[in-house]
Amino acid sequence: MQTWKEMKEIQPLAAQMLMNSFKKDRISHAYLFQGSRGTGKKELSILFAKSIFCKNRTGAEPCLECRDCHRIDSGNHPDLHWVEPEGQSIKKEQILHLQKEFTYTGMESNRKVYIIVDADKMTTNASNRLLKFLEEPSQQTTAMLLTESGQTILDTIRSRCQLLALQPLNSRRVEKMLIAEGVSESNAKLLASLTNNLTEALEMNEDEWFANVRKLVIQLIEVLQNKPNEGLLFINHQWMPHFKERKHLQRGLDVLMLWFQDIINQYLDREDSIVFITEREKLEQAAMRWSRQSSAQCLSYILEAKRKINQNVHPNLVMEQLTLQLQR
Known part of the structure; x- marks a missing residue:
């Protein structure tokens, strides 16, 4: 996202507010x-x-070609300062160092900018020190605090900032962005259905563990269709060894849900909504095994299994029960 035009496609409200600040010189x-x-x-x-x-x-709109633009891209602009957590937190000493830097005249101009990444990870002392910094703002200083959890930041700091709430990306947007990043269409559809977080989706695409999740879901469906008596054997010897943590099992169940949603989408002729586009023949075979109504019931069973996992019911018992339910 190099330009404001591109940014407006992703975050229209926030981008427009910041663009207006230049138009109004405020x-x-x-x-x-x-x-x-x-x-x-x-x-x-x-x-x-x-x-x-x-x-x-x-x-x-910045030119993107000048010395300032290039130095910002390379992380070497002398008047742009980054503050990021050292270890688990941002410490008072980091804010003190920032303040010291700002006592010097700007290298390129009188303007200085600082960006605090994960601002919610500031210690209490660091937050109080930043508050004093914000209470005496210079006309030539601009601060940007980045956070996933603004509610954990001191109210006194929040009140001194202009708040811009960034909206989650929708699945179609994420899918297009993933394809632009070189992700295959089939993987992009799957990843965009699981998360609206582009960074997380890209990490999952590179994760061999996740690639095997898709394979295991297809294998489970084939076992349930063709060798239902071997369902529990598959769960205990292939499925559960791959999903050793509850959060991993939840991810596997999320992908399994998408399969049954695809069966329903196929019945309703919602071609654009189908996620498993490279498994169309298998989907057609599955539709002969599970009706639209039974697919909807399977989704209910999977949701109930996810709920039980969250309630700390033994994962093996949950999956065994779910397997028997999906076989009906």
Whole structure:
């Protein structure tokens, strides 16, 4: 997301608000970008910094070619300062160092910008020190605080920032972005159905463990269709060894749900909604085994299994019961 036009497609409201600040020449001294992982907080802060420093910008749009733009991309702009957690937290000493840096005159101009990543991870002392910094804002200083959890940031800090809430990405948007990143269409559809977090989706695409989840779901369906008497054997000897943690088992059940949703989509001729596009022949065979009504019942069984996993019922017992239910 190099331009404001691209950013508006992802985060229209936040992008428009920041673009308007340039049109009206009213850049606030502090912003709080709040949104879940993968919604573009860091990209938005970098683009905003470019617009602040770029001497050749057109309206809010930075030129992307000048020395300032290139130095921001490379992380070497002397008047743009990043603060990120050291270990598990952002410490008071990091904020003190930032304040010290800001006592010096800007290297390129009088303007300075700082970006605090995971601002919710500031210690109490760091938060109090930042608050004092924000209470005496310089007209030439702009702060950007990035967080997934704005509610954990001090109210006194929040009140001194302009809040921009970033919206989750919709599945079609995530799917297109994944394909643009080189992910296959079939994987993009599956990943976009499981998460609206682009970063998480890309990580899952590179994860061999996740690639095997898809294979295991297809194998389970084939066993249930063709060798139902071997269902419990498959669960105990192939399925459960792969899903050793409850969160992993939940992911496997999520993919299994998508399979039965696809059967229903096939009955309703919702071609665009089908996720398992490379397994169309297997889907057609599955539709002969499970009717639309029984597929809907299977979805209920899987949801109940997910609920039991959250309630700490023994995973093996949950999966064995679910397998018997899906065989009916």
